[in-house]
Amino acid sequence: MTSSKFYSSDNLANIHTPLLHNFWYVAGLSTEFKGEMRERTILEKSLVMYRKKDGAPVILQNRCAHRSFPLDQSVLDDEGIRCRYHGIKYNHDGEIIDVPCQTKCPSQRIRKYPTKEIGPMVWIWMGDPDKADEKDIPELPVHDKNIWTHVVSEYNYMEGNYILVQENLCDLSHLPFLHVDTFKTPPAYTNTPIEIEVDGDEVKFYRSMHDWSTLSAFFHPGIDLSGKKFTYKSGGHYMTPATNKGYAEITVEDKGGAPICHYVSHYVTPEYQNSCHYFWFVARNYELDDVEYSQKFGKLVQTGFDEDLVAIRMMQKMLENDKHDFKEMSVKADQPGLHMRKIIKRLADEEAQNT
Ligand code: FES
Numbered sequence: 495m496t497s498s499k500f501y502s503s504d505n506l507a508n509i510h511t512p513l514l515h516n517f518w519y520v521a522g523l524s525t526e527f528k529g530e531m532r533e534r535t536i537l538e539k540s541l542v543m544y545r546k547k548d549g550a551p552v553i554l555q556n557r558c559a560h561r562s563f564p565l566d567q568s569v570l571d572d573e574g575i576r577c578r579y580h581g582i583k584y585n586h587d588g589e590i591i592d593v594p595c596q597t598k599c600p601s602q603r604i605r606k607y608p609t610k611e612i613g614p615m616v617w618i619w620m621g622d623p624d625k626a627d628e629k630d631i632p633e634l635p636v637h638d639k640n641i642w643t644h645v646v647s648e649y650n651y652m653e654g655n656y657i658l659v660q661e662n663l664c665d666l667s668h669l670p671f672l673h674v675d676t677f678k679t680p681p682a683y684t685n686t687p688i689e690i691e692v693d694g695d696e697v698k699f700y701r702s703m704h705d706w707s708t709l710s711a712f713f714h715p716g717i718d719l720s721g722k723k724f725t726y727k728s729g730g731h732y733m734t735p736a737t738n739k740g741y742a743e744i745t746v747e748d749k750g751g752a753p754i755c756h757y758v759s760h761y762v763t764p765e766y767q768n769s770c771h772y773f774w775f776v777a778r779n780y781e782l783d784d785v786e787y788s789q790k791f792g793k794l795v796q797t798g799f800d801e802d803l804v805a806i807r808m809m810q811k812m813l814e815n816d817k818h819d820f821k822e823m824s825v826k827a828d829q830p831g832l833h834m835r836k837i838i839k840r841l842a843d844e845e846a847q848n849t
Pocket residue numbers: 558559560561562563577578579580581582
């Protein structure tokens with residue numbers, strides 16, 4: 495068991511830790527931004543999201559400055575949104591440009607949020623506007639379509655606090671158990687030590703198995719490694735409260751060269767304290783043109799992540815409702831997640847001090 499002062503309940507984030515604002519979060523998939531408006535709540539703020547005619551995504555406060563009517567239930571045209579309640583009109587920057595029955599517009603406005611569309615995702619900055627810097631957006635691990643092929647998730651809704659999701663993503667020990675029927679990670683995986691590297695506010699962790707012979711369901715059934723020795727490395731990288739990057743790779747030892755690899759990027763965006771939005775994005779560097787495999791693989795990954803979704807919903811419910819005396823216990827394999835929780839708790843304390 496892991497029990498040192500390094501990890502105490504006082505310095506670990508939990509489901510009650512205040513949400514963090516000064517980070518880039520994924521607001522939605524590019525495909526969700528259309529000519530029609532949609533509502534999404536992020537960090538307890540109701541937002542209206544849409545795409546302008548020129549193609550730019552827009553995210554505004556979804557609350558009319560007059561009497562709080564939801565703007566996503568109003569009327570969008572090329573100039574902006576006209577509130578359906580009393581007809582006040584806002585432009586795409588959130589400024590009031592027309593008030594029925596008066597010539598002068600109030601200087602009041604609704605908030606417009608910085609956004610950045612990169613690949614299949616649209617990012618949002620919910621924090622202090624002066625601190626928004628696009629250079630802080632976590633990089634997608636892969637772009638080059640000559641080397642990588644991509645599968646992008648649909649939208650996922652998680653009925654649990656985002657710390658539970660991030661801890662799940664830092665947790666290599668649940669793979670052979672919770673995902674026993676999907677990812678088919680060999681049980682021997684559990685006994686391999688986890689390597690951890692903490693780098694500033696980021697945590698890298700992996701298991702590396704040499705002389706391995708069993709492939710998990712993550713890999714193309716057409717890969718023939720029978721009779722060959724290979725190293726199987728699987729791990730993750732907690733990057734920010736919004737981002738975690740997992741990977742699984744095979745290196746054939748007598749061949750050298752680049753590993754056969756999957757990257758699974760995860761994006762977690764808190765909705766309220768007890769719920770979050772979740773998106774994933776997978777890239778692989780082999781069998782690039784096998785569209786049928788991409789579809790099958792996408793379904794497999796979603797089925798596996800649905801198992802996480804159900805587990806997180808059940809744990810959130812237990813944490814909220816069960817009245818047993820309870821003191822959380824941790825074991826050695828939890829260390830990547832404990833590092834992440836320690837970092838997030840410190841960031842939350844710092845954000846609270848600076849606001
Ligand atoms: S509530 Fe929107 S115009 Fe009155």
